[in-house]
Amino acid sequence: MTMEFKELDVRPILRDGGEPFEEIMKAVAGLQEGQGLRLLAPFRPQPLFRVMDSKGFDHDVVELEGGHFEVRFTPRMEEAVAVSENAISPALWPEPAVQLDLSDLPPPEPMQQILAAAEGLEAGKVIFAVLSREPIFLFPELTRRGHQWVGNYDQGGTAYRIMIRVGSGGRNA
Amino acid sequence: MPGATLSRWTMSYFAAALSCLVAGLILTASGFGYPSTAIEDPESLAVIHLIAIGWLGLLFAGSLLQFVPVLVSRPLETPCLSLPVLLLMMVGLGLLLTGFLGLADILPLWSWTLPLGGSVLTLAFAGLLWMVTKTLAAARPLPLPAKFVALGCAALVGVAVSGLLLALPLSGVTANRYLVGFLLEAAPSHAYLGLVGWMTVTAIGVSYRLLAMFLLSPERSRMTSRAVGWLMAAGLGIVVGGILLAGSGISSTATIYLATAIGGVAALIYGLDVHFIFRERKRKSAEMNVLASLAAVAMLIASFVLFEASALSDLPIDLARPAAYLFVFGWLTGLGLGQLYKIVAFMTWLECYGPVLGRAPVPRVQELVNERRSSAWFLLYFGATVAATVALIAAAPTVFRWMTLAQLAAICALVFEFAQARRLAIVPQEIRLPDGVRHPQLFLPSFKGSSQ
Numbered sequence: 001m002t003m004e005f006k007e008l009d010v011r012p013i014l015r016d017g018g019e020p021f022e023e024i025m026k027a028v029a030g031l032q033e034g035q036g037l038r039l040l041a042p043f044r045p046q047p048l049f050r051v052m053d054s055k056g057f058d059h060d061v062v063e064l065e066g067g068h069f070e071v072r073f074t075p076r077m078e079e080a081v082a083v084s085e086n087a088i089s090p091a092l093w094p095e096p097a098v099q100l101d102l103s104d105l106p107p108p109e110p111m112q113q114i115l116a117a118a119e120g121l122e123a124g125k126v127i128f129a130v131l132s133r134e135p136i137f138l139f140p141e142l143t144r145r146g147h148q149w150v151g152n153y154d155q156g157g158t159a160y161r162i163m164i165r166v167g168s169g170g171r172n173a
Numbered sequence: 174m175p176g177a178t179l180s181r182w183t184m185s186y187f188a189a190a191l192s193c194l195v196a197g198l199i200l201t202a203s204g205f206g207y208p209s210t211a212i213e214d215p216e217s218l219a220v221i222h223l224i225a226i227g228w229l230g231l232l233f234a235g236s237l238l239q240f241v242p243v244l245v246s247r248p249l250e251t252p253c254l255s256l257p258v259l260l261l262m263m264v265g266l267g268l269l270l271t272g273f274l275g276l277a278d279i280l281p282l283w284s285w286t287l288p289l290g291g292s293v294l295t296l297a298f299a300g301l302l303w304m305v306t307k308t309l310a311a312a313r314p315l316p317l318p319a320k321f322v323a324l325g326c327a328a329l330v331g332v333a334v335s336g337l338l339l340a341l342p343l344s345g346v347t348a349n350r351y352l353v354g355f356l357l358e359a360a361p362s363h364a365y366l367g368l369v370g371w372m373t374v375t376a377i378g379v380s381y382r383l384l385a386m387f388l389l390s391p392e393r394s395r396m397t398s399r400a401v402g403w404l405m406a407a408g409l410g411i412v413v414g415g416i417l418l419a420g421s422g423i424s425s426t427a428t429i430y431l432a433t434a435i436g437g438v439a440a441l442i443y444g445l446d447v448h449f450i451f452r453e454r455k456r457k458s459a460e461m462n463v464l465a466s467l468a469a470v471a472m473l474i475a476s477f478v479l480f481e482a483s484a485l486s487d488l489p490i491d492l493a494r495p496a497a498y499l500f501v502f503g504w505l506t507g508l509g510l511g512q513l514y515k516i517v518a519f520m521t522w523l524e525c526y527g528p529v530l531g532r533a534p535v536p537r538v539q540e541l542v543n544e545r546r547s548s549a550w551f552l553l554y555f556g557a558t559v560a561a562t563v564a565l566i567a568a569a570p571t572v573f574r575w576m577t578l579a580q581l582a583a584i585c586a587l588v589f590e591f592a593q594a595r596r597l598a599i600v601p602q603e604i605r606l607p608d609g610v611r612h613p614q615l616f617l618p619s620f621k622g623s624s625q
Contacts (some may be wrong), residue, residue, distance in 0.1 A: 003242055004394055032314045082246075106456055108523070108538065114533035126233045132455075136246050139176030141527055164404055167414055 003074060003157060005038040006031055011068065014042055025165060028055065028073075035165075037073040044069050055063065084139065086167075087148040093165050096128035103132045103159055111138040114164065118147055123168040131160045177242035181618040182255040184595075186235025188616035189263060191588050193227025194506070198581040202574050210567060211358070212494055215276035222273065224501060225367060226266050226294065233372055234258065236303050239516070240379050241305050244319045245312035251304050258300040263294030272344060287344035291337040292443060298333045302326055317394045321378020321402060328370025328409055335363040335416055351420040358419035362412045363430045364497070367468050369436050370409045372505055373473070377401060377443055380466065383512070384447065387452035387463055395449065398443050404439035408432040430484045437477035444474050459557070461544050461551065465511025468555050472503025479562075495565035502558045502580065510554065510587055518542045518584055518594045524619070525597065525610050533607035540601070541594045547587065554583035 008027045010020035020041075027037060037057070039045065048071075049059055064070055083090065098117050102110035110131045115138070117127050118172040132153070142149050146167030153160050195218055200206060206220035242249050249255075268290030275282035309315060309323055339359060342352040385392040408431075415428025447470050451459075459467075476499040483492035517542040526535040557579035564573035592598075595615050597605050606612070612618055 033313050104389065104455060107386060109518070112530050112535075117531070119531040133386060133392070134175075134246055136175075136177045136243055137523060137527070140178050141530070144528075 003036050004032075004034075005072060005079055007034045007038045007040070008017050009040040011042050016096045021048075028052070028057075031075075034075060039073065040064075041071065042067070045071060070167060081150055081152040082134075082139075084143050084147075084149045085144055086146070087150055087165070090148070090150045090165075091165065093126050093163065094124070095126070096163065097125040098127045100127065100129040103130050105132075107133075107135070108137065111135050111141070114138060114162075115141065115145075118142075118164060118166050120144070121166045123166055125166050127162075127164040127166070129162050129164070131162065132158075134160050135162065175246045177246065177248060179520055180242075180249065180255065181234040181252065182236075182259055183239045183620050184517070184520065184614075184616045184618070185256075186231050186238070186259055187517065187591075189259065190228050190231035190235065191513075191591075193223050193231065193266075194584060195581065195588070197224040198577055198584065202577040202581055204570075204574060208495070208570055208573060215273045216279075219270050219273035219277065222266065222269055223390035223549075225364075226262070226269070229368075229372055229501070229505055229509065230266075231259070231262060232513075233375060234262065236379070236516070237301065237305050237375070239520070240383075241308050241319070241322060244322065244358065244379070244382055245309060247308060247312050249303055249304055250307035250311065251522060254300045254304050258297050258304075261293055261300065265290050265295075269340075270294060272340070276343070284344045284346050287340040288337070295333045295337055298329055302329060302444035304482045316382075317398055317402070318378040319339060319383040321381070324402065324406055324409070325371045325375035325378065328366050328374060331409070331413055331416070332363060332367040332371055335359055335366060339363060354422040355416075355420040358422070358425050359416050362416045362419065362425050364438075365412045365429060365432060366409065366416075367404075368497075368500060368505065369432075370412070373436075374402075374405050374409075374506055376505065377405075380508070381450070382416055384450050384463065384466065386457075387515070388459065389456040390448060390450045390454040396578055397446050397447060397449075400437045401443045401446065404435050404442070408435040408439065411435070416605040431485065433477065433480045437469070437474075440473050444470055460539070461516070461542075461548055462511045462515035464548075465514065465551050465555075466508055468551075469504050469507035469511060472499055472507060472555075472558070476500040476504060488568060490568070492566060495562045498565055499558070499562040503555070503562070507555060507558065510584070511551070513591060514542065514547060514551075514587070517591045521595050521597070521613055524608075524613050529607050529609050533609075534604050535607065536600045536604050541597065541599070543593070543599055547590050550583045550586040550590065554580055554587070556602075557583060569586070 006027060008024060010023065013020040013023060024039065031037060044061060052059060052073050056076050058076055060072045060074070062070045075096070098121065100113060100117060102113055105113070110129070114127065114129055114135070121127065134153070142164060148165040148167065149162055151160060151162035200220050200223070206214070207217035210216050213555055236254070238249060238255055268286045271280055271283070272287030272290055274280040275286060305322065306326055309319055312319065315323065338355055341347045342349065342356040381398060382392065384390065411428050411432045415425035418505060419425045447467065451467070476496045479492050479496035479499065483496060518538050521536045522536075524539055529535065557576045561573055561576035561580065564576055592615065595613055597612065611619065
């Protein structure tokens with residue numbers, strides 16, 4: 001998923017002697033779920049960072065030419081982690097026994113490799129894999145075979161990470 | 174629960190759709206309907222609707238059932254409607270064709286068949302929209318490709334309603350002045366809503382995801398892609414405005430020209446997007462389905478160029494109808510056949526080998542199809558389509574019919590290739606049927622296994 005940003009340039013407001021805070025809050029209120037805010041300002045808007053942090057946004061600052069700043073406020077995406085309905089306490093899973101980089105394989109080869117890796121592991125072992133995109137057809141097949149999984153996109157939205165905990169039905173089901 | 178499974182009835186939609194395509198081309202090649210008769214004659218309308226609803230409508234409906242869940246990573250809502258929608262579409266189309274053939278004096282004329290067919294089709298599309306929009310609504314915020322599908326759904330409402338309103342005065346059940354005015358003016362707008370609004374917009378949206386996926390190209394939400402969406406929406410808005418005025422006897426020619434110009438700009442920008450996706454790909458070799466899609470996109474742009482030429486020039490030759498032919502057969506049909514080539518093999522592979530992946534050696538998806546042979550059929554198809562369009566422009570009906578015969582031959586060969594893939598016919602014997610794998614049905618769902 002690629003992050004979409006709404007843009008707000010507060011430089012004209014400040015140039016005219018206005019107060020941009022209200023505009024910014026209005027823009028934030030108007031953001032869609034998962035959408036970020038790209039703010040253009042003539043200075044580094046330090047006080048805003050705490051306000052936005054409390055609203056669940058991280059920030060990246062880029063200095064532009066002429067001493068101006070571009071700030072990208074990105075919503076923290078706790079909800080973007082997908083979890084299989086049979087997954088129990090993913091935070092307590094052991095370190096991955098197998099790590100796979102499948103990001104250069106066309107679909108459906110990543111699915112094939114992950115299922116093959118799961119077949120070769122004992123129940124309770126964990127696989128970590130990186131793919132170029134969400135393996136949509138793999139999810140139901142993993143659950144059907146009794147494996148648990150959690151997965152999400154990295155921050156740039158260019159790689160999908162998945163952790164799979166092999167289920168007891170994994171070997172000879 | 175994220176993820177998507179195989180759509181149970183999609184293969185049946187595809188089989189019905191391909192049957193209609195073959196039937197439509199047999200009629201055209203035998204000289205039935207346009208261009209042997211005028212495009213607004215009932216014979217032509219029968220062939221046009223056989224292709225537009227029977228082939229493209231069923232193809233797009235079946236594809237949506239499979240790909241909307243892929244676009245939003247959620248299972249389809251109320252999938253139990255899939256079979257009723259398929260049956261209603263076939264019955265509605267049958268009634269519609271009976272009505273047109275009645276008007277053409279080929280069958281007895283029952284005036285109720287056209288409006289009834291229109292109503293049944295509207296009901297079928299309502300069922301399709303219910304499944305698709307409910308799935309999309311549950312997945313908000315939507316990724317860009319899914320937004321295109323949503324815009325296409327809005328156009329589908331327009332095409333169904335305008336079609337129903339056209340059926341009423343055409344069948345003679347009403348002589349309402351507004352509807353008669355509508356009949357005289359709204360047909361091009363009805364076609365625009367269906368072919369551009371529903372199908373092209375949907376195809377563009379889905380192709381952003383599929384092309385990036387097959388080429389391992391990063392999927393970005395580009396400014397250009399958003400511009401394509403907004404331009405298409407603007408074009409559709411103008412056409413809807415024109416339709417509303419059409420009943421009052423105000424010609425919708427100007428709105429169609431304007432909408433076509435805007436659609437043409439959108440098509441150009443879309444071509445640019447496809448170029449970006451292709452340039453940024455990590456996978457260097459492009460498979461047949463991607464090459465066929467590229468050819469189809471080229472024909473999309475060419476058909477808009479022809480449309481514009483027909484609007485701007487005062488040449489004594491007809492360019493608009495050949496442009497429409499190239500649009501339907503070069504762009505929509507070319508893209509559809511190209512994607513079917515991949516989808517049929519992939520769905521068959523997943524249906525058969527999904528449950529045993531990792532447990533037994535299985536073929537690769539590419540081993541279900543014969544790419545070398547299929548590429549010859551695609552070459553024949555696209556070549557014949559271009560030649561048929563040129564023959565229409567040059568008003569050479571005999572050449573045109575020979576070229577449609579060549580298109581028909583290529584399509585029959587491709588249908589044979591799809592059937593070979595379904596039957597696992599060219600998979601090496603030793604890995605064809607590992608333990609636990611059964612032969613798939615040709616086009617019906619298997620009532621066991623993972624294809625729920």
